[in-house]
Amino acid sequence: MARFAAEELQRYVRMISGATLPVVSEEKAPSGRLLILIGGPRDNPWSADAACRGQANFAGLPPEGFILKMIDRDGQPALVVGGSGEAGTMYAVYDLVERL
Numbered sequence: 001m002a003r004f005a006a007e008e009l010q011r012y013v014r015m016i017s018g019a020t021l022p023v024v025s026e027e028k029a030p031s032g033r034l035l036i037l038i039g040g041p042r043d044n045p046w047s048a049d050a051a052c053r054g055q056a057n058f059a060g061l062p063p064e065g066f067i068l069k070m071i072d073r074d075g076q077p078a079l080v081v082g083g084s085g086e087a088g089t090m091y092a093v094y095d096l097v098e099r100l
Contacts, residue, residue, distance in 0.1 A: 001039075001045065001086040001090070002039030002043035002044055002064055002082075003023070004087075005081075005092075005093045006036075008094075008097075010023055012097040012100070016097075016100055035077070035079070036071075037078055038082065040082040040089060045080070046078070047082045049077075050071050050080055055072075056069050056071060056082075058082070061084035063087065065083060065084050065088050066081075066088040066091050066093055067082060067092065068080070077095075081093055
């Protein structure tokens with residue numbers, strides 16, 4: 001579901017701006033550019049790491065709750081877009097799209 005959410009964000013950004021955001025795995029993440037971490041700690045290891053570091057707090061979110069939060073990932077800016085479950089992650093993506 002996190003992959004689908006990422007593709008939804010990619011689709012809407014393309015419709016809004018014409019830009020194509022790459023959807024990549026951890027291993028292929030570009031350095032020096034803003035990362036958008038889609039999914040909660042159960043779906044995305046980097047979101048889980050952000051939660052462990054105290055950078056993103058998923059604890060106590062309701063089932064459809066979500067967060068949008070800028071963090072620093074070892075010197076690289078990252079935006080956490082995730083929820084406590086699949087529905088929350090989708091809501092996070094759509095909230096971000098509405099803000100764009």
